Amino acid sequence: xxxxxxxxxxxxxxxxxxxxxxxxxxxxxxxxxxxxxxxxxxxxxxxxxxxxxxxxxxxxxxxxxxxxxxxxxxxxxxxxx
Amino acid sequence: xxxxxxxxxxxxxxxxxxxxxxxxxxxxxxxxxxxxxxxxxxxxxxxxxxxxxxxxxxxxxxxxxxxxxxxxxxxxxxxxxxxxxxxxxxxxxxxxxxxxxxxxxxxxxxxxxxxxxxxxxxxxxxxxxxxxxxxxxxxxxxxxxxxxxxxxxxxxxxxxxxxxxxxxxxxxxxxxxxxxxxxxxxxxxxxxxxxxxxxxxxxxxxxxxxxxxxxxxxxxxxxxxxxxxxxxxxx
Numbered sequence: 595x596x597x598x599x600x601x602x603x604x605x606x607x608x609x610x611x612x613x614x615x616x617x618x619x620x621x622x623x624x625x626x627x628x629x630x631x632x633x634x635x636x637x638x639x640x641x642x643x644x645x646x647x648x649x650x651x652x653x654x655x656x657x658x659x660x661x662x663x664x665x666x667x668x669x670x671x672x673x674x675x
Numbered sequence: 676x677x678x679x680x681x682x683x684x685x686x687x688x689x690x691x692x693x694x695x696x697x698x699x700x701x702x703x704x705x706x707x708x709x710x711x712x713x714x715x716x717x718x719x720x721x722x723x724x725x726x727x728x729x730x731x732x733x734x735x736x737x738x739x740x741x742x743x744x745x746x747x748x749x750x751x752x753x754x755x756x757x758x759x760x761x762x763x764x765x766x767x768x769x770x771x772x773x774x775x776x777x778x779x780x781x782x783x784x785x786x787x788x789x790x791x792x793x794x795x796x797x798x799x800x801x802x803x804x805x806x807x808x809x810x811x812x813x814x815x816x817x818x819x820x821x822x823x824x825x826x827x828x829x830x831x832x833x834x835x836x837x838x839x840x841x842x843x844x845x846x847x848x849x850x851x852x853x854x855x856x857x858x859x860x861x862x863x864x865x866x867x868x869x870x871x872x873x874x875x876x877x878x879x880x881x882x883x884x885x886x887x888x889x890x891x892x893x894x895x896x897x898x899x900x901x902x903x904x905x906x907x908x909x910x
Contacts, residue, residue: 610781613781666778
């Protein structure tokens with residue numbers, strides 16, 4: 595079983611890295627880009643000891659507790675069974 | 676009175692901080708290894724600057740799970756004085772001992788330079804000997820020092836007089852140009868609600884001796900030592 599965790603900055607938080615990337619891609623000619631926001635992606639492999647429900651609860655808690663700083667970030671978890 | 680300096684893997688200002696306490700302030704000090712489960716009999720605990728655990732994931736994010744941090748939290752909950760400098764400030768925020776977060780500098784650069792910071796309150800154990808409005812020249816050296824918190828938290832910090840230092844120019848004016856990292860309202864250091872836990876991005880331990888170009892940072896350590904001496908006398 596694999597879990598994919600996407601950590602993104604809250605919409606209210608400025609993202610200077612995203613802005614720098616936006617500027618760079620425009621400079622080299624990519625047009626039509628309205629905005630770029632940078633985030634983090636984690637791929638977690640689970641062993642087979644957990645049920646799908648337990649794994650989901652487990653990963654969601656881990657994502658909230660460790661992988662995300664709730665002051666500035668949101669997260670989304672996808673489980674691949 | 677005894678000071679403790681926590682050593683995480685990747686701390687790199689631990690010896691500077693230790694040196695200032697032992698040689699400049701002249702007080703007993705010991706290192707506290709991150710695997711320790713107690714802060715021993717220390718009266719103040721300092722979290723030094725550096726790059727704990729390589730700053731992987733987020734600055735301070737892994738350090739907060741060190742065994743010693745449970746002890747630091749308990750120490751702080753019992754009124755113990757805790758100061759986090761630079762990476763130490765980042766760890767205190769991640770650990771929830773201080774509100775907010777330190778984000779990537781707005782200009783995306785690692786900034787290493789002397790800055791000026793204005794003392795906003797003397798009502799803390801760390802600034803008790805300062806004058807309100809006093810400007811201290813102290814270096815910064817960080818890539819993630821851009822203080823951020825939500826509006827409600829900011830209002831609370833202001834209402835409770837918990838912003839301890841703000842980046843200013845040499846005359847104490849809070850200008851945009853004096854803000855080296857994009858911090859909200861030029862915030863350089865804050866204190867918790869109980870006023871016994873402070874975090875700041877600038878490095879007072881690197882400006883505590885004339886030889887280093889400024890000894891303005893010394894007053895922060897002297898304030899803490901004076902507070903501890905008063906507490907010892909009172910008990």
